[in-house]
Amino acid sequence: MTAPATVTDDLIARLSRHVAASGTETISSVEVFTGATLATLPASSVRDVADAVHAARVPQARWAELDVRERMGVFERFHKLVLDERETIADLIQAETGKARRYAFEDLIEPAITTSHYLKAAPRLLRAKARKGMMPLAIKATELRQPKGVVGIISPWNFPFALGMSDSIPALMAGNAVVLKPDSQTALSPLYGVDLLYRAGLPEGLITVVLGDGPTVGGALVDNADYVGFTGSTRTGAEVGARAAARLIGCSLELGGKNPMIVLPDANVAVAVDGAVTSAFANTGQLCMHIERIYVHESLHDSFLAKFVEATRALKLGARYDYKCDVGSLISTKQRKAVAEHVDDARAKGATVHLGGVSREDLGPAFYEPTVLTGVTPDMACFAEETFGPVVSIYPFRDEEDAIALANDTTYGLNASVYGRDLDRARRVAHRLRAGTVNVNDGHAAAYSSMDAPMGGMGSSGLGRRHGVEGLLKYTEAQNVAVQRVQVIPPPKAIPYGRYTGIMARSLRLMRKLGLR
Numbered sequence: 001m002t003a004p005a006t007v008t009d010d011l012i013a014r015l016s017r018h019v020a021a022s023g024t025e026t027i028s029s030v031e032v033f034t035g036a037t038l039a040t041l042p043a044s045s046v047r048d049v050a051d052a053v054h055a056a057r058v059p060q061a062r063w064a065e066l067d068v069r070e071r072m073g074v075f076e077r078f079h080k081l082v083l084d085e086r087e088t089i090a091d092l093i094q095a096e097t098g099k100a101r102r103y104a105f106e107d108l109i110e111p112a113i114t115t116s117h118y119l120k121a122a123p124r125l126l127r128a129k130a131r132k133g134m135m136p137l138a139i140k141a142t143e144l145r146q147p148k149g150v151v152g153i154i155s156p157w158n159f160p161f162a163l164g165m166s167d168s169i170p171a172l173m174a175g176n177a178v179v180l181k182p183d184s185q186t187a188l189s190p191l192y193g194v195d196l197l198y199r200a201g202l203p204e205g206l207i208t209v210v211l212g213d214g215p216t217v218g219g220a221l222v223d224n225a226d227y228v229g230f231t232g233s234t235r236t237g238a239e240v241g242a243r244a245a246a247r248l249i250g251c252s253l254e255l256g257g258k259n260p261m262i263v264l265p266d267a268n269v270a271v272a273v274d275g276a277v278t279s280a281f282a283n284t285g286q287l288c289m290h291i292e293r294i295y296v297h298e299s300l301h302d303s304f305l306a307k308f309v310e311a312t313r314a315l316k317l318g319a320r321y322d323y324k325c326d327v328g329s330l331i332s333t334k335q336r337k338a339v340a341e342h343v344d345d346a347r348a349k350g351a352t353v354h355l356g357g358v359s360r361e362d363l364g365p366a367f368y369e370p371t372v373l374t375g376v377t378p379d380m381a382c383f384a385e386e387t388f389g390p391v392v393s394i395y396p397f398r399d400e401e402d403a404i405a406l407a408n409d410t411t412y413g414l415n416a417s418v419y420g421r422d423l424d425r426a427r428r429v430a431h432r433l434r435a436g437t438v439n440v441n442d443g444h445a446a447a448y449s450s451m452d453a454p455m456g457g458m459g460s461s462g463l464g465r466r467h468g469v470e471g472l473l474k475y476t477e478a479q480n481v482a483v484q485r486v487q488v489i490p491p492p493k494a495i496p497y498g499r500y501t502g503i504m505a506r507s508l509r510l511m512r513k514l515g516l517r
């Protein structure tokens with residue numbers, strides 16, 4: 001296995017120009033499959049972050065003046081560029097994350113789907129809308145959607161291209177500028193996305209990247225931006241939310257999960273096993289919506305477990321820059337150790353490890369085998385805490401009520417899944433799950449890829465939503481411009497106020513009767 005030839009000094013120099021950094025500090029990333037240095041990029045200071053937000057204000061004001069349709073041309077071209085350059089982007093994503101190439105493809109295809117969705121939806125959603133005035137004919141209200149200004153996007157390492165780009169694009173479409181802070185381990189692919197936006201014709205200065213230590217550089221972004229779109233862990237999300245609240249700016253927080261799947265007694269076991277294996281081990285289990293808990297009806301439990309273990313054993317694990325492997329590496333040896341700690345803790349406290357539970361340093365420094373556990377109990381860390389790795393626990397349940405209670409027994413509420421042949425019953429169960437997305441007869445992709453519908457978390461999985469109407473309008477301020485065409489406020493001076501109250505009461509009664517108000 002050799003590193004792709006894509007990451008050249010010329011490319012790194014070109015991408016570095018999108019980083020706001022005035023000093024000589026640098027950050028380095030590694031090629032995850034080998035641990036060798038991949039790229040050294042400039043690091044931003046707190047001052048650089050403040051300057052980047054300040055500098056974005058002039059181009060933002062010009063951008064916001066354009067009609068939304070004029071802005072859309074950039075994204076039409078960006079969509080094409082992402083699809084045309086998919087192999088280069090996949091190389092960058094794989095090199096800096098170590099994920100299997102099929103998930104690098106999912107990582108890069110996501111912004112193309114998001115862009116395509118909002119290319120269609122944004123002009124309608126951002127259009128000025130006539131609203132009913134207080135007095136029909138006399139007052140005309142219009143709802144406008146004004147951009148927030150400069151939006152800070154803070155993104156994690158697990159889907160660096162998707163989360164960096166897909167949260168920035170609706171913000172830009174809405175007339176904002178963006179300052180993007182990706183994770184330092186995975187800055188190359190979002191920087192490449194920024195480069196593609198400029199190649200697509202985005203006016204200079206509308207998106208800038210800041211790089212460096214999370215609390216320092218990310219914190220400075222929260223201190224300066226007009227709105228923050230954050231994706232990451234629940235712990236950091238709570239800090240970002242508190243810091244944003246102190247400045248009275250809005251934020252959306254897309255956080256962690258401990259996502260359950262329920263396999264109802266009438267489920268097609270083969271179909272459920274297929275979906276469960278995909279959703280448990282997709283992106284080496286480093287996917288916020290991936291399944292970490294599977295509840296199987298007791299009548300199916302043993303056959304499901306046997307088939308699930310067999311299907312997991314068939315997954316091909318490896319470090320390859322092609323589509324021949326199903327599962328890649330974890331992001332880092334730190335992450336591998338954190339995952340191993342969860343499994344070792346469960347094993348030591350009596351859980352059964354049916355498969356996996358071992359590091360595979362023979363394949364690369366951060367590889368860990370897909371792991372299947374049963375007998376997991378509340379005293380084990382992996383019972384309730386997010387593992388964020390290729391580890392899944394399988395439990396039996398008695399009846400529907402039991403399954404719902406078990407699935408909802410978490411502080412998280414990001415994603416859930418229900419398998420069953422009777423769709424009415426599966427839907428009924430889905431409606432009672434406390435999760436922002438629920439997939440029936442799928443693990444996670446059905447809900448995530450339905451861009452017209454919202455995606456996000458309940459409980460400690462977050463605040464706000466991406467995708468759908470909210471995924472665009474959260475980057476705007478609603479403004480109501482009300483025009484009084486006939487002077488009805490305040491009451492005419494010639495009428496004493498006491499008499500006016502009677503006239504007003506009669507008018508309100510009439511308007512109620514006529515359905516006007």
Ligand code: NAD
Pocket residue numbers: 154155156157158159163181182183184212213214215216217218219222231232233234235236237239240253254255256257287288386388414456457461462
């Ligand atoms: P993290 O919270 O450690 O880091 C996320 C980002 O925040 C990084 O860019 C980091 O540098 C920055 N950061 C760190 N501390 C900060 C601070 N104090 N202020 C501002 N920014 C700060 O998360 P991670 O470990 O990189 O990502 C994994 C987590 O993200 C998992 O919990 C996963 O479930 C979650 N996630 C959620 C979604 C979703 O859509 N809900 C998507 C992907 C990942």
